[in-house]
Amino acid sequence: MGSLVDRRLCERLGEGVGAGDLRSGEKILHLIRHGQGSHNLEALRQNSICVCAADGRASCCYNNPEHFDPHLTDLGREQASSLSKRGLTPELIVVSPLTRTLQTASLAFPENKVPMLVKEDIREVLGLHECDRRRKISEVRKDFDYPTFGDELEEEDLRFESYYPELEPHEHVWKRGTNILDWIAERPEKELALVTHSGFLRRFIVGSVACYDDDLKRSWKTGEARSVVIKFD
Known part of the structure; x- marks a missing residue:
């Protein structure tokens, strides 16, 4: 991880501030965690957190094969809506x-007016975790016909398999966050939403940007959105 000086500054978006109020080089990001998935509900029922490091993968509720690329629960759909x-x-x-992020995005922005x-x-x-595997892209496309799937998306989930059964290092997730910011910097849009996951968001705030707001560093609840300003220049 580079020093804070080397990273783009991230601050909470002020109340009532919109894209028209931004200074040169600034963009608004709405950072959204997906609604409750079946794996999240299972963890609540078991009053459990990940125990892979202590007890091995088999005893972790996130490795139940039933929660492979899980769907939203009824509560998760309500949160997304x-x-x-x-x-x-x-x-x-x-x-x-x-699946859970695509469902969340589809319910949060239901009119298909925004790319x-x-x-x-x-x-x-x-x-x-089994819950973080994805289905084949051809299968995902059948369920979600509105989003655009970029050419870089491979049919098989090779990214996951390249780390399995180990956890992707923090530094690699930080780099993914930096990659997406580099990509956003070249985009014309001034206001974007990222519909993603708690682990990615925590590492993004800590390692991909320079953030001095401790409240932004706390864990995201399911269905939670936080709006920030990123300074790109």
Whole structure:
């Protein structure tokens, strides 16, 4: 991880501030965690967190094969739908290719008026949990016909397999976050939404940007959105 000086400054978006109020080189990002998935509900029922490091993968609720690329629960769908009432106005929605994030984006922005682009770089931390595997892209496309799937998306989930059964190092996730920021810097949009995952978001805030706001560093709840300003110049 580079020094804070080397990274782009990230600050919470002020109340009432919109894209028209931005200074040169600034962009708004709405950082959204997906709604509750079946794996999250299972963890709540078991009052459990990841125990892979202590007890091995087999005993971790996130490795239950039933939660492979899980769907949203009823509560998760409600959380995602409630985001549509927030008045967020992104010009582009960037989405992780996992089912729960695509469902969340589709419910949060239901009118299909804003372009939606699927990007691998904002996936959950790779390699450890069954719930973070994705289906074949051809299968995902059948369920979600509105988003644009970039050419870089491979049919098989080779990214996950390249780390399995180990956890993707923090530094690699930080680099993915930097990659997406580099890509955003070249985009014309001034306001974007990223629909992604808690592990990615925590590492993004700590390692991909320079953030001095401790409240932004706390864990995201399911269905939570936080709006920030990134200074690109």
